[in-house]
Amino acid sequence: MALVDDRSMTTGRVEWTGGSASVGDYFELLKPRVMSLVIFTALTGMVLAPGGVHPLIGFVGLLAIAVGAGASGALNMWYDADIDRVMSRTARRPVPDGRISASAALQFGVVLSVLSVMVLGVAVNWVAGSLLAFTIFFYVVVYTMGLKRRTPQNIVIGGAAGAFPPMIGWAAVTGAVSVESIVLFLIIFMWTPPHFWALALVKSDDYARAGVPMMPVVAGPGSTRRQIVLYSVLLAPIGVLPTLLGFAGLAYGAVAAVLGVVFLALAVQVARITEGPAARTAAMRLFFFSILYLFALFAVLLVEHLAVLHLAGA
Amino acid sequence: MDDRDLIELTPEQKRKRRTRSIAIALFLVGLVVLFYLVTIVKLGGNIASRAI
Incomplete structure (x- = not known):
């Protein structure tokens, strides 16, 4: 029991190190x-x-x-x-x-x-x-x-x-x-591996020490870098799907296309620069950009839809 | 006498316990208000137009 385990005896009364x-x-x-x-x-x-x-x-x-x-x-x-x-x-x-x-x-x-x-x-x-x-x-x-x-x-x-x-x-x-909600699911699903693997490339020692079999620890940084590119290739077109399926407009489609290309370019850089501090910088750049990418895609989806509703109501 | 009766909390532990208790109280009050409001919204105009 935590109350008993965490205490340390003093004269008469008992101190308890928990509850803080x-x-x-x-x-x-x-x-x-x-x-x-x-x-x-x-x-x-x-x-x-x-x-x-x-x-x-x-x-x-x-x-x-x-x-x-x-x-x-x-x-x-x-x-x-x-x-x-x-x-x-x-x-x-x-x-x-x-x-x-x-x-x-x-x-x-x-x-x-x-x-x-x-x-x-x-x-x-x-x-x-x-x-x-x-x-x-x-x-x-x-x-x-x-x-x-x-x-x-x-x-x-x-x-x-x-x-x-x-x-x-x-x-x-x-x-x-519905199909639309599955597409939103797919965007985040495909985004997750390159996002986390970019960080794992930099923090692989941490994961290895903890015994967590992250991709760079098990398959090595080379294989991880190739898979980051692979998932980025899949992610870029999926990012544009809301426009292609008609539940987002052209503004979203343009933003998703441009950011998808930048995402892919940064992923290719991660794959090409494999040694020294530049490799770490490339990985962290992709990691931070991936956060911006996901935030921007959903922000534009949201704002564009609200703008369309506003114009339709006006 | 229970072991717990011997435990003497420090002033810092007492202060933390008090803030935790206040947070739980606020959370429960918030939940009551939320359930009340949800009930009103769910009932909507139905209560006024019910068959008597």
């Missing part, structure tokens, strides 16, 4: 940066979906999706505390740092998971609620517990968890899954 977590520490368990991307892509899915939803119900839906994503982040930090502890990027997280106990992180994650799915199901609809439940299950059980420590394809398959939010947002409005 702040509200901010618990908020950190929710992976707020990941959560912000989830909110943004889910909102885009909601806005693009045909039909409409009452603003309050839409807000509750978005809140539930965000909390569900945060809950899966907390469960990931509970399970991965041992490997987070040995990686420089993650050693300061609340559980490996000792600010929150593993059991508290588990309880926090489970309670928020159940609550977010129930709220989304009851207040919005059960298609969206079921998708959120599946996303949490996929991220925690399939990715974190199953794939992450076993295969270099971990983030390829596990990337699906991060790709579901726009589909959940779409389902929150329509009560169904």
Whole structure:
């Protein structure tokens, strides 16, 4: 029991080293940066979906999706505390740092998971609620517990968890899954491997020390660089699909095409520059650009759609 | 006497516990308000036009 394990005896009374977590520490368990991307892509899915939803119900839906994503982040930090502890990027997280106990992180994650799915199901609809439940299950059980420590394809398959939010947002409005929402899913799904592998190329020592079989650790940097290019080749045209399928306009299509070409060019640079600090710079450039790429694509989708609605209403 | 009765929290631990308790209270109040508002929205005009 944590209360007994964490104490250190003093004369007469007992000091307890636990209980020092702040509200901010618990908020950190929710992976707020990941959560912000989830909110943004889910909102885009909601806005693009045909039909409409009452603003309050839409807000509750978005809140539930965000909390569900945060809950899966907390469960990931509970399970991965041992490997987070040995990686420089993650050693300061609340559980490996000792600010929150593993059991508290588990309880926090489970309670928020159940609550977010129930709220989304009851207040919005059960298609969206079921998708959120599946996303949490996929991220925690399939990715974190199953794939992450076993295969270099971990983030390829596990990337699906991060790709579901726009589909959940779409389902929150329509009560169904459609081709359009699958395309939004595919954009994030194809974006995930080059995004994470660019970072993994730079942080491969960290992953190797933690025993996580990331692609650069298992297949080597050469193979990883080739696969980054391969996924970038697939991603660029998928990025333009919303325009080709008619649920986004030409402005989006132009932005997606240009950014897709830049993405590919940066990926080729990563493949060509393999030695020294320049190789690291190329990888980090692709990593940061990939964040901008995804943000820009969904921002343009959102703004363009709102502009069209505004003009149609004017 | 339970082991826990012997534990003496430091002022810092007490302060952190208090802020955590306040955060949980605010979260629960927010949830109650949210459920109330969702119920009103879901009911909509149906309650007024129901068969008597």
